[in-house]
Amino acid sequence: MPRHRSHVAMVGVPAVSHVLPSLEVIRELVARGHRVSYANDPAVADLITATGAEFVPYDSRLPVTDNDWPDDPIAAMGVFLDDAIQTLPQLRAAYDRDRADLYLYDIGAYAARALAEAQGLPVLQLSPTYVAWNGYEQEVGAQLRRLPGADAYRARFAAWLAACGAATLDVDAFSGRPPRALALIPRTMQPHADRVDSGVVTFVGPCFGARTDQGSWEPPSAAGKLLLISLGSAYTRQPEFYRQCLAAYGGLPGWHVVLQIGRYTDPAELGDIPSNVEVHPWVPQLAILEQADAFVTHAGMGGSSEGLFTGTPMIAVPQAADQFTNADRLVELGVARRVDMADATAAVLRATLAGLVGDPEVARRSALLRAGTRAEGGTARAADLVEAMLG
Numbered sequence: 001m002p003r004h005r006s007h008v009a010m011v012g013v014p015a016v017s018h019v020l021p022s023l024e025v026i027r028e029l030v031a032r033g034h035r036v037s038y039a040n041d042p043a044v045a046d047l048i049t050a051t052g053a054e055f056v057p058y059d060s061r062l063p064v065t066d067n068d069w070p071d072d073p074i075a076a077m078g079v080f081l082d083d084a085i086q087t088l089p090q091l092r093a094a095y096d097r098d099r100a101d102l103y104l105y106d107i108g109a110y111a112a113r114a115l116a117e118a119q120g121l122p123v124l125q126l127s128p129t130y131v132a133w134n135g136y137e138q139e140v141g142a143q144l145r146r147l148p149g150a151d152a153y154r155a156r157f158a159a160w161l162a163a164c165g166a167a168t169l170d171v172d173a174f175s176g177r178p179p180r181a182l183a184l185i186p187r188t189m190q191p192h193a194d195r196v197d198s199g200v201v202t203f204v205g206p207c208f209g210a211r212t213d214q215g216s217w218e219p220p221s222a223a224g225k226l227l228l229i230s231l232g233s234a235y236t237r238q239p240e241f242y243r244q245c246l247a248a249y250g251g252l253p254g255w256h257v258v259l260q261i262g263r264y265t266d267p268a269e270l271g272d273i274p275s276n277v278e279v280h281p282w283v284p285q286l287a288i289l290e291q292a293d294a295f296v297t298h299a300g301m302g303g304s305s306e307g308l309f310t311g312t313p314m315i316a317v318p319q320a321a322d323q324f325t326n327a328d329r330l331v332e333l334g335v336a337r338r339v340d341m342a343d344a345t346a347a348v349l350r351a352t353l354a355g356l357v358g359d360p361e362v363a364r365r366s367a368l369l370r371a372g373t374r375a376e377g378g379t380a381r382a383a384d385l386v387e388a389m390l391g
Contacts, residue, residue, distance in 0.1 A: 006390045007035045009100035010053070010126075011091065011112030013083070014041035015064050016233040017302055018106050019048070021128035021184045024209035027051040028383040037100070039091060039112075058090040062108075067234050067264075074149040081157055084110035088164055091115050102389055113174065118165030124389055125178035126382075129185060129301045129322060132176045133195040141172060180389065182382050185301055186308050186373045189329055202385060205376030206305040208286060217287050223256035227353070228288050228312075229296040232303055235319035236262025238341075239269040245296065247346035249353070250274030258288055286310070294357055296349075299327040299336075308335070311370030313362045315352050317344055334365035 008029055012019055019040070030036050030052035038053040041060035049055050061083050063069055070076045088111040095115060103123045105112030116123035144150060157171045168174045180200060187193050187203040219226055229245050231238060242261055249257045250273075257277040261267065267279050285303070289295060289310040297303040299316040304326045307314045314336040316327035330336035337352050356362055377384075 005033055005035060006101040007037065007099075008102050008104060008386065008390070009056075009095060009112075010036065010038045010104040011109045011115075012038065012040045012044075012106040013062055013064075013080075013108040014044045014060050015062065015108070016044065016047070017300060018108060018128050019044050020302060021207065021305075022104075022106070022126045023047065023051055024207045024379045025126065025184075025382045025386070026053050027209060028379050029386060032383060032387070037098075039094065056094050058087055058094070061086060067237075072147075072149075073144065074147050074153050077144075078149075078153055078156075080108050080110065081153070081160070083108075084114070085160055087111040088114055095119075102386070104386070110175065113168075113178070114161070114164045114166045117167040120167075122389055123179065124386065125181040127181050127183045127185070127201075130190055131181055131183050131196060131201050133190075133192040134197065135192070135195060136176065137172055141176070182385060184382070185305055186369070187376065188308070188333060188369060188372065189301065189304060189326065191325070191329075203376055204382040204385070205373050205378050206302075206309050207379040207382050208306075208309065209379055217258075217284050217291075219256055219291060224254040225256070225293040225357070226288070226291055227255055227257045227294045227296065228260070228283075228285070228292045229257065230260040230283070230285060230303065231262065231298040231317070231319060232300045233262065234300075235298060236260075237264035238319075239265050241317070241341060241344055242270050244344055244346045244349060246270060246274060246277060248349035250277055252276065252350070258283060260285070294353055299323040299330060301326060304330060305373070308333075308369050308373045311366040313356050313366050315339055315349070315356060317341060333369060335362060335369060 010026055026036055026038060036053040037056050038048045039056040039058055040048060042057050045055050091111050099119055103112055103116040103121060104126050107127050113123055154171050161169050161174060183201055183203045184207050186205050227249060245259060249255060255276060259277055259279045260283045261279060261281060263281050273279055286306050289306050289312050292312050295307050295312045296315045297307060298319045300323055314330055316330050316336045316338045318324040318327040327338045331338050337356050339348060339352055
């Protein structure tokens, strides 16, 4: 039990891939006796209340329900800005009368930083993905600023910052340079990790716990080797890819296959399911990976981190966003093979699995990175660092 019971407020966005990475940190802070409130959209309330945190509802306009994100990067950034602008008054209604001692926030929850700065209170970013490195603005940000619509976006962002009481008025600094951050990813997945300011960012690695609320999973008694196939939570409307997986791995001698198809695909679209394959809309992924021999993943940061944490060799089939960079990084680390969706035929998928699990160097690298990822400290270290900011 801490010496002082503090009020820690977390503000997130309702994308599952942004909620899950920090949940165990929230659970740990509650277990240590702090009062923890968590502001998010009611769509993810069940995930949050399971940690013991007080749920603070706000209405988000992010297109997470239908996964209808703009393809244009400036438009996608504008969606988050729009959401912040309409979210901030809702957060003020909840927290101006019940101020936190410390605000935690997701990278997409701009309104949280604005609120904390307006109140003059400390703020800590919990990043579920990459953080900016020294030179990021010149190497990446400059390219974004040349895109159509970028000037108007930045002007609108700057006007909002000036009007909402934020102390940080520079758009690049506000959106990409938090005063303090915990990166909830393996440091090995961070581009230019040697150029990240260690005085601002601490890599604590993926933050996992027992996840008893997600249930358990046990393989059939005669399962042999185990393969998990999952494209995460967002880009899962891929029935043809699943059919190719069934053709590749269905009936494969010595293998049992768990196929997670998400909520956008009807199992009836897959045809006959081979006897060595089980199909689910959702599975307790980490529990399965602790037992798996291989993992077909979209290479989202969550899946990539879980694969490294469990030392599971991976076949990376990237779909969107940072997944292509992640896939290449996993290959560079020596723990994965990349197969692009256009090339993901049954023959290619089967041959790739055989080459992956038959390579002793992949097994060696997977074990080495498993140990390194776990040594970063995870949930307990993250909670310790949050408490250090509470003084």
